[in-house]
Amino acid sequence: MKTFFKWLLRLILLVVVLVGGFLIHVIYFKPYKVDWFYDRVFAQFALDSPEMLSSMRILPPSLDFYSDKFDDASVAHEAKQVQLVKDDHAMLLQYDRSKLDREGQLSYDVLEYFLRIQVEGDQFRDYDFPVNQMFGIQTSLTNFMTGTHQVKSEGDAKNYIARLNKFPLKFDQVIEGLRLRESKNIIPPKFTVEEVLKQMDGFTAKPSKENPLYVSFKTKLDKIPADKLDQAKRDSLLAGVDQAIQQSVYPAYKKLIDYFTQLQPKAQSNDGAWRLPNGDAYYAYRVREETTTDMTPEQVHQLGLSEVARITTEMDEILKGQGLSDGPIGPRVQQLAKDPAQLFPNTAEGKAAMLKQYQAILDEVNAGLGNTFDVRPKLGVEVQAVPEFAQATAPGAYYEGGSFDGTRPGVFYANMRDTNETPKFAMRSLAYHEGIPGHHFQISVAQELTGVPFFRRVLPFTAYVEGWALYSERLAWELGFEKNPLDNLGRLRDEMMRAVRLVVDSGIHYKHWTREQAISYMMENTGMAESDVTAEIERYIVDPGQALAYKVGMLKILELREKAKQQLGSKFDIKQFHDQVLIHGALPLELLQRVIDDWIATQK
Structure with missing residues (x-):
C-alpha cells in the first residue's frame, strides 16, 4: 500500500509539473x-x-x-x-x-x-480627449455601476461599496493622463470643458441619497429576497453606499471639477484635428482606422457630397407629396417635425408612451423577419430611457449589449430629455438601427458564436458594426415596415444625417471648417432639431473619424449584396447572405468582402 501511495504521489507531482510547464510555455513563450x-x-x-x-x-x-x-x-x-x-x-x-x-x-x-x-x-496615443461631453469617467463610471454591476447578494453589495470607494483612485489616474495631454498642448475644445463642468456640477449637486448610485443600488437591493438578507444588513449596506458617495465619490468629482476649472481659460479653440501636432496625419489615420479602408479624407468628402445630392432628390419627392415644395430640405423637414400630431407630449406620461411605442416597433419587426434571417440571437432586447444625469449631452439613442451568460438582455437606450427632438416619423429607423435587426442582432449573434476564437465574438470594427445598423434601417423599409411615406422620410432623414457626417467630419478635421459652419450645413440638409445637430457636431469634433464609419460600412454591405444578386441570379438567398454577413463576427470591410466573395464562389 505504501508503494502504491508513493507512486500515486509521484504521478500527481509529475502531472503538476507538466501542467505547470505547459502554462509557463503558453503564458511566457510562443x-x-x-x-x-x-x-x-x-x-x-x-x-x-x-x-x-x-x-x-x-x-x-x-x-x-x-x-x-x-x-x-x-x-x-x-x-x-x-x-x-x-x-x-x-x-x-x-x-x-x-x-x-x-x-x-x-x-x-x-x-x-x-x-x-x-x-x-x-x-x-495621447491625441484623444478621454473626458468629454459624450463619454468619460464622469458619466461612464456611474453608468457602469448602475447598469452593469449586479447586486444579487450581500457579497455583490459589498463589492459595490468597495468600487465606490475606488472612485478617487480611478479619477486620479485619469487626471494624470489629462495633465500629460495638457503638457503636449492637447486640450479639449472650449465647449467640451464647459459641458463637462455642467455635467459634473449637476451630478454632485444632489444629496447623496438622491444620487443615481444610491437610488439604483437600493432598487437592486430591494429585489434580493427577505430570507437571503435581513433588514439590519440592508440598512448597513445602504449606509455604506451613502457614506461612500459622500466621502469618496463626491470628493473624486470635486478633484476633476477643479482640474477642468483651471483648464477652462486654456480651452479657447473649437477646431478640428488639423490644429493638433501633425494633425493632418492623425486624421488620415483615423479615417483608415474607423472605415477599415484606405480611403483618404478627400475621397470621404466627395463621397459625402454625392450621397447628400442623391438622398436630397428622394426626400424632395416625399416632401412635395406633403405639399412642401420650396426651400432647402432641412427647413421643410423641420416644419413636419414640429407638427403636434408628430410629437409625444414632453411630460412623464408622454415619455412613457414613447418608450412603449419603441418597444411595439421592435416587437413588430422581430415577428416579421422570418423570411429574411436564419440566424437570430437567443438574447432579448428591451427599451429604456437614457439615465437622466447623462441625457443633456448623450446621443439620441444608443445600444448596450447584453451579458454572455444571458442574465442581462441587450438594451436600446432612448434619450428622453425632450420628446420634441424626435418626431414620430423618426422613431422607426431609430429602433431598427439600435435594436432589431440592427445592433442587437449583430452584437448578440456575434456573442453567441461557437467554434471561433473568443476574440471573434467581441472585437469591434466600427464600419462593420455601424454599417450593419444603418443597412438594417434600409432593410426594414425594403421589407415593408415603413409603409407611411413620412416613416420613409424619417429613414431618409437619418440616412442623410450619415451622408452629411462624411461631409462635415472631413470638413471640420481636414478642410478647417468651423463648428458653426458645420452646424449650419447639417441644419440645412437634414431637418434635425438644432439641439440634436449641435450635439452631433460637437461629437464629431471630439471623436474624429468615428462618424464616417456608418455610411461607408452600409455602402459596402449594399455593394456586396448587389454583387451577390448579379452573380448568383436565381440562386441568391437573402437569408444566406445575411447569415454570411453576421456569423463571422465583426470584420474589417476588406475581410467582409473576402467572406462574401468566397460564399458567392461556393454558391456558384
Whole structure:
C-alpha cells in the first residue's frame, strides 16, 4: 500500500509539473498552437480588465476576483498595454498562416488587422480627449455601476461599496493622463470643458441619497429576497453606499471639477484635428482606422457630397407629396417635425408612451423577419430611457449589449430629455438601427458564436458594426415596415444625417471648417432639431473619424449584396447572405468582402 501511495504521489507531482510547464510555455513563450495564442491574447486583456469581466459575465461566481475593482487607467498601465499589443502582433506574425484552413486564416487576419492598426496609431496615443461631453469617467463610471454591476447578494453589495470607494483612485489616474495631454498642448475644445463642468456640477449637486448610485443600488437591493438578507444588513449596506458617495465619490468629482476649472481659460479653440501636432496625419489615420479602408479624407468628402445630392432628390419627392415644395430640405423637414400630431407630449406620461411605442416597433419587426434571417440571437432586447444625469449631452439613442451568460438582455437606450427632438416619423429607423435587426442582432449573434476564437465574438470594427445598423434601417423599409411615406422620410432623414457626417467630419478635421459652419450645413440638409445637430457636431469634433464609419460600412454591405444578386441570379438567398454577413463576427470591410466573395464562389 505504501508503494502504491508513493507512486500515486509521484504521478500527481509529475502531472503538476507538466501542467505547470505547459502554462509557463503558453503564458511566457510562443504557444505551440495559434489557437492557444489567441486564448492567451484574450485572457491577457480580459483578466486585466475587471470592468470587461463584469460586463461579459463569462466567469463563474466562484472565480469572481474582480467585482471590487476598476480597470487601471494610469499612464504607466496604458504604456504597458500598448507594448503588449506590439509584442502580440510581432508574435502572431511568427505563425505560418499558410498552414491554417480558410476559417483559421480568417481568424488570423482579423486579429492581425486589429493589432496592426493599433500599433500604427501608437504615434497618436495621447491625441484623444478621454473626458468629454459624450463619454468619460464622469458619466461612464456611474453608468457602469448602475447598469452593469449586479447586486444579487450581500457579497455583490459589498463589492459595490468597495468600487465606490475606488472612485478617487480611478479619477486620479485619469487626471494624470489629462495633465500629460495638457503638457503636449492637447486640450479639449472650449465647449467640451464647459459641458463637462455642467455635467459634473449637476451630478454632485444632489444629496447623496438622491444620487443615481444610491437610488439604483437600493432598487437592486430591494429585489434580493427577505430570507437571503435581513433588514439590519440592508440598512448597513445602504449606509455604506451613502457614506461612500459622500466621502469618496463626491470628493473624486470635486478633484476633476477643479482640474477642468483651471483648464477652462486654456480651452479657447473649437477646431478640428488639423490644429493638433501633425494633425493632418492623425486624421488620415483615423479615417483608415474607423472605415477599415484606405480611403483618404478627400475621397470621404466627395463621397459625402454625392450621397447628400442623391438622398436630397428622394426626400424632395416625399416632401412635395406633403405639399412642401420650396426651400432647402432641412427647413421643410423641420416644419413636419414640429407638427403636434408628430410629437409625444414632453411630460412623464408622454415619455412613457414613447418608450412603449419603441418597444411595439421592435416587437413588430422581430415577428416579421422570418423570411429574411436564419440566424437570430437567443438574447432579448428591451427599451429604456437614457439615465437622466447623462441625457443633456448623450446621443439620441444608443445600444448596450447584453451579458454572455444571458442574465442581462441587450438594451436600446432612448434619450428622453425632450420628446420634441424626435418626431414620430423618426422613431422607426431609430429602433431598427439600435435594436432589431440592427445592433442587437449583430452584437448578440456575434456573442453567441461557437467554434471561433473568443476574440471573434467581441472585437469591434466600427464600419462593420455601424454599417450593419444603418443597412438594417434600409432593410426594414425594403421589407415593408415603413409603409407611411413620412416613416420613409424619417429613414431618409437619418440616412442623410450619415451622408452629411462624411461631409462635415472631413470638413471640420481636414478642410478647417468651423463648428458653426458645420452646424449650419447639417441644419440645412437634414431637418434635425438644432439641439440634436449641435450635439452631433460637437461629437464629431471630439471623436474624429468615428462618424464616417456608418455610411461607408452600409455602402459596402449594399455593394456586396448587389454583387451577390448579379452573380448568383436565381440562386441568391437573402437569408444566406445575411447569415454570411453576421456569423463571422465583426470584420474589417476588406475581410467582409473576402467572406462574401468566397460564399458567392461556393454558391456558384
